Amino acid sequence: MPTISRRVELSDYRxxxxxxxxxLASSNTCHWGPHTFDLLDTVRAASWLMYKWRxxxxxxxxxxxxxxxxxxxxxxxxxxxxxSKREYLATMFVTIQKFEKTEPKDSIYAILGLLYKDTSLxxxxxxxxxxxxxxxxxxxxxxATRYSLCQxxxxxxxxxxxxxxxxxxxxxxxxxxxxxADLQQGAQDPSYLPNYFNASGGxxxxxxxxxxxxxxxxxxxxxxxxxxxxxxxxxxxxSTWRKHGEFHDWLISVRDIVLCHCDVTSQxxxxxxxxxxxxxxxxxxxxxxxxxxxxxxxxxFKSLTVCENAGAPGGIGIKNGFDxxxxxxxxxxxxxxxxxxxRFFVTGAGCVGIGPRCMQPEDTVVVLRGGNLPFILxxxxxxxxxxxxxxxxxIMDGEAVQFHKAQGGSExxxxxx
Numbered sequence: 222m223p224t225i226s227r228r229v230e231l232s233d234y235r236x237x238x239x240x241x242x243x244x245l246a247s248s249n250t251c252h253w254g255p256h257t258f259d260l261l262d263t264v265r266a267a268s269w270l271m272y273k274w275r276x277x278x279x280x281x282x283x284x285x286x287x288x289x290x291x292x293x294x295x296x297x298x299x300x301x302x303x304x305s306k307r308e309y310l311a312t313m314f315v316t317i318q319k320f321e322k323t324e325p326k327d328s329i330y331a332i333l334g335l336l337y338k339d340t341s342l343x344x345x346x347x348x349x350x351x352x353x354x355x356x357x358x359x360x361x362x363x364x365a366t367r368y369s370l371c372q373x374x375x376x377x378x379x380x381x382x383x384x385x386x387x388x389x390x391x392x393x394x395x396x397x398x399x400x401x402a403d404l405q406q407g408a409q410d411p412s413y414l415p416n417y418f419n420a421s422g423g424x425x426x427x428x429x430x431x432x433x434x435x436x437x438x439x440x441x442x443x444x445x446x447x448x449x450x451x452x453x454x455x456x457x458x459x460s461t462w463r464k465h466g467e468f469h470d471w472l473i474s475v476r477d478i479v480l481c482h483c484d485v486t487s488q489x490x491x492x493x494x495x496x497x498x499x500x501x502x503x504x505x506x507x508x509x510x511x512x513x514x515x516x517x518x519x520x521x522f523k524s525l526t527v528c529e530n531a532g533a534p535g536g537i538g539i540k541n542g543f544d545x546x547x548x549x550x551x552x553x554x555x556x557x558x559x560x561x562x563x564r565f566f567v568t569g570a571g572c573v574g575i576g577p578r579c580m581q582p583e584d585t586v587v588v589l590r591g592g593n594l595p596f597i598l599x600x601x602x603x604x605x606x607x608x609x610x611x612x613x614x615x616i617m618d619g620e621a622v623q624f625h626k627a628q629g630g631s632e633x634x635x636x637x638x
Contacts, residue, residue: 313336380594423623424632441634441635446587465545465548495522563576564577573614580597587635588616594611596609
């Protein structure tokens, strides 16, 4: 009998169940995009999962449970893990927030034994992670956040911040730059913004992250002021996101402030910039979005009817012509899930973006050394509060830094409490 080898193109996991004749072949090479693997290995794994699923507790079947199980697998079998999560505390904060804690301080202390500690850190920085249950929760989280910043040498950890209003109101107890690892991440919490940007391209590496000359509560961040927030929409809360009609109304508020405050000659260009901001620059397949990936959103904005003198600022309003099929296509074709628990905003210079749920007009858009995303700060006298990271179309690849340098601008040091 001749050896049979077949090339199988898979575009969907479900096709595994209809390839019985391929499984009988003596050689089964499966091609999935750029990846090549043995189809039988995949079918065996899928079969095992389908069998074991009957014995898995229902509580594990939700999103958080599955993610926790994945993290536990990487901890139990470190040689099989796909990344280096245990190398840096900053990346382990994502893991910490997925688990319940009966003792809030264990959000840090309970995972220290799983962390590959960086012995190259100075003793004063390494001491930040010494187990001391006499310390207040605020100090434990503050010191762990500073350790993670010093260990990685960039602002990756701060990218995970998206403060709720109640947490921000409690800023006297918790510095706003502190990662609240004690709080459990819900299944519908905001998706983390993409990592592939380099908004600070052109700035040097930060060197003041370890500096406590102004007190341990103050984090010194270096960078430039880019713009001021001019107007925001309401936060796109879960109820808004889940209901097509309410999400349609929220998109209308987005289009409203864009038309009123952004001076762009081409409406097509304006809607395209808005679409880039709403998906945080990411295509449905996970890569960087191109214009062709955003046509559904652009066409949706163009389809909304503009009415004169409808009561909106500047005499421009939007007719609320809700189309269920059109909004469903947005969910299917775009990564607008990044809008969840964030606000859309426009700046004084007419840029558009999405940012933290607690941001307000007059907040400051900055680009900081070591940060691949812009950040939103709130001026509080001589100091600032850190509200969270943002995606601002047009400044995500170092454009703001290059313009600032061309104008002869200098960097500032922001005292963040």
